[in-house]
Amino acid sequence: MNPIEHIAQQFAAQNYKLTSQREAIVQVLLDNEKDHLSVEEVYMIVKHSYPHLGLATVYRTLELLTELHIVEKMNFGDGVARYDLRGDEQAHMHHHLICNVCGKLEEIKDDWLVDLESRLEREYGFTVTDHRLDFKGSYNSCKSTGCKKDKECKAVS
Amino acid sequence: MNPIEHIAQQFAAQNYKLTSQREAIVQVLLDNEKDHLSVEEVYMIVKHSYPHLGLATVYRTLELLTELHIVEKMNFGDGVARYDLRGDEQAHMHHHLICNVCGKLEEIKDDWLVDLESRLEREYGFTVTDHRLDFKGSYNSCKSTGCKKDKECKAVS
DNA sequence: TGCTTATTTCGTAACGATTACTAATTATCA
DNA sequence: TGATAATTAGTAATCGTTACGAAATAAGCA
Numbered sequence: 001m002n003p004i005e006h007i008a009q010q011f012a013a014q015n016y017k018l019t020s021q022r023e024a025i026v027q028v029l030l031d032n033e034k035d036h037l038s039v040e041e042v043y044m045i046v047k048h049s050y051p052h053l054g055l056a057t058v059y060r061t062l063e064l065l066t067e068l069h070i071v072e073k074m075n076f077g078d079g080v081a082r083y084d085l086r087g088d089e090q091a092h093m094h095h096h097l098i099c100n101v102c103g104k105l106e107e108i109k110d111d112w113l114v115d116l117e118s119r120l121e122r123e124y125g126f127t128v129t130d131h132r133l134d135f136k137g138s139y140n141s142c143k144s145t146g147c148k149k150d151k152e153c154k155a156v157s
Numbered sequence: 158m159n160p161i162e163h164i165a166q167q168f169a170a171q172n173y174k175l176t177s178q179r180e181a182i183v184q185v186l187l188d189n190e191k192d193h194l195s196v197e198e199v200y201m202i203v204k205h206s207y208p209h210l211g212l213a214t215v216y217r218t219l220e221l222l223t224e225l226h227i228v229e230k231m232n233f234g235d236g237v238a239r240y241d242l243r244g245d246e247q248a249h250m251h252h253h254l255i256c257n258v259c260g261k262l263e264e265i266k267d268d269w270l271v272d273l274e275s276r277l278e279r280e281y282g283f284t285v286t287d288h289r290l291d292f293k294g295s296y297n298s299c300k301s302t303g304c305k306k307d308k309e310c311k312a313v314s
Numbered sequence: 315t316g317c318t319t320a321t322t323t324c325g326t327a328a329c330g331a332t333t334a335c336t337a338a339t340t341a342t343c344a
Numbered sequence: 345t346g347a348t349a350a351t352t353a354g355t356a357a358t359c360g361t362t363a364c365g366a367a368a369t370a371a372g373c374a
């Protein structure tokens with residue numbers, strides 16, 4: 001089953017319709033899976049395939065996708081909400097490196113925290129459903145080569 | 158040296174003055190060290206000791222305290238910035254538990270991530286200067302007793 | 315002490331992201 | 345088809361935050 005079909009099923013399961021507008025927005029997220037797009041960015045991109053789509057619809061759709069746990073809403077302190085598609089299995093394996101020099105945001109998928117989470121269960125009586133782990137710092141290569149000019153670097157702040 | 162004096166030194170070291178308004182704001186933070194106050198909350202509290210203090214001054218002062226690394230600015234997804242005094246040594250030992258049931262926010266000080274951070278250094282060539290680790294989930298006691306009525310629980314969202 | 319200059323504060327206007335609202339459009343289904 | 349519900353578009357309103365100009369306060373110096 002391709003990703004769109006899978007998402008369509010998740011919509012149907014909760015009695016929501018995957019309209020053409022919503023599908024266009026989801027497609028933008030799929031096409032930019034590596035990024036953490038803001039509403040405005042999604043809006044600009046989706047306009048290419050769906051010129052008449054309204055900004056409020058992007059807000060509403062991303063909110064709905066968040067409720068359905070198809071995307072994760074995040075905030076990196078730059079004043080705008082950012083959204084990230086997330087596979088069901090990745091909830092506990094999704095971390096970030098944020099470079100102070102170039103602003104690049106790298107996503108890391110690893111199961112670093114499972115031990116900690118079972119420890120929270122034991123020692124704090126706290127059952128973890130989700131977590132967030134961001135590291136701020138700098139790539140050693142950035143510090144030496146002045147990576148600010150690198151076009152690959154996309155600042156988030 | 159008491160905390161206010163220590164902070165006064167940090168101000169002086171960067172050629173800023175610890176005015177009476179700034180001192181009143183810092184005192185509010187010291188008095189509520191366990192909480193993560195928003196600007197509006199600081200504003201409401203500081204009015205008791207300094208009725209004429211303006212909202213913009215609270216914004217400016219908290220911004221300045223952030224620059225001086227005396228407080229940490231955080232965002233828990235409830236649409237407002239929150240601020241937390243932080244000791245110099247705590248940068249890498251400062252995590253959160255956020256309860257989905259009652260909204261309580263618990264602060265945990267532990268050195269859980271030092272191993273991970275040295276691993277990032279080795280495997281990613283990334284030097285960590287700061288991190289953020291939030292766990293969302295629920296206290297087992299909350300789930301069973303309906304902790305929403307507990308006055309200790311302070312919602313953040 | 316007085317004068318000058320820089321810093322800080324105050325109140326409010328402006329800004330930008332987000333939400334709310336109304337009318338229009340589209341889908342559902344009896 | 346016709347009635348009802350869901351969705352969208354466009355825009356006004358809201359809310360947290362920032363910017364701005366004028367007034368107040370502090371610092372430097374003759």
